Amino acid sequence: MQQYEAIRVEIDAAAHVATVTLNRPEKLNSFTRAMHKELSAALDEAVEAGVRALVLTGAGRGFCAGQDLADLSFEPGASTDLGTLIDEHFNPLVRRLQALPLPVIAAVNGIAAGAGANLALACDIAIAARSSSFAQSFVKIGLVPDSGGTAFLPQRLGMARALGLAITGEKIGAEQAERWGLVWQVVDDAELLASAKALAAQLAQQPTRAIAAIKRAMRASATNTLDQQLDLERDLQRELGNSYDYTEGVQAFIQKRAPRFEGR
Structure with missing residues (x-):
């Protein structure tokens, strides 16, 4: 098993389930380019191990807060090209999760904001802890939802709610997300990971x-x-x-x- 700094991988060979954990809890598991590379390698490792279902979650008090702004450059004339960043990291991740030939379950703990919220939506099924929340926070820094947000939100919520969340950047709780069809199921915080792993083990036995x-x-x-x-x-x-x-x-x-x- 490979060693990572920002990712944890647990392979349950008996259940044929991999649990991949974003592991930068001090930064609410926000993405850096190095973390993207590690997550890609972790997905490779899970597939090569022959797992038949995968759980994606976050360490600590947040699922994922999106992009870590500290990993970007804001120097005049040398600022990070966000289009290139998306093209090289976020878009390949979303495409890969969607195309993986096995069920992918997001176990959403705490805040899922920006690209972190859309990472959860890119998975096949999202289970949310009761205290978790979702925010399309892009507009608050003058950006548009990315990582599939402008596709996933209208598909799941309809245009009125999708535009409302994207334009206001308002945060919604897990139970509202469940009522609106943004997530599959809400469970008590203490049961989140066990519930996600149990569902993954069940799906791993399916065709x-x-x-x-x-x-x-x-x-x-x-x-x-x-x-x-x-x-x-x-x-x-x-x-x-x-x-x-x-x-x-x-x-x-x-x-x-x-x-x-x-x-x-």
């Missing part, structure tokens, strides 16, 4: 190849026409119909036993 196809199809629906989506469903179903897990699932149903899926 993860089918879960990967579900992720792909659901996300394609945002831009596909109905005809394109129907064709994609057909193609994915044909592919899955030739899989081991489909045969196993059907046989288990006929034999009235629990299926033993392998993700192939």
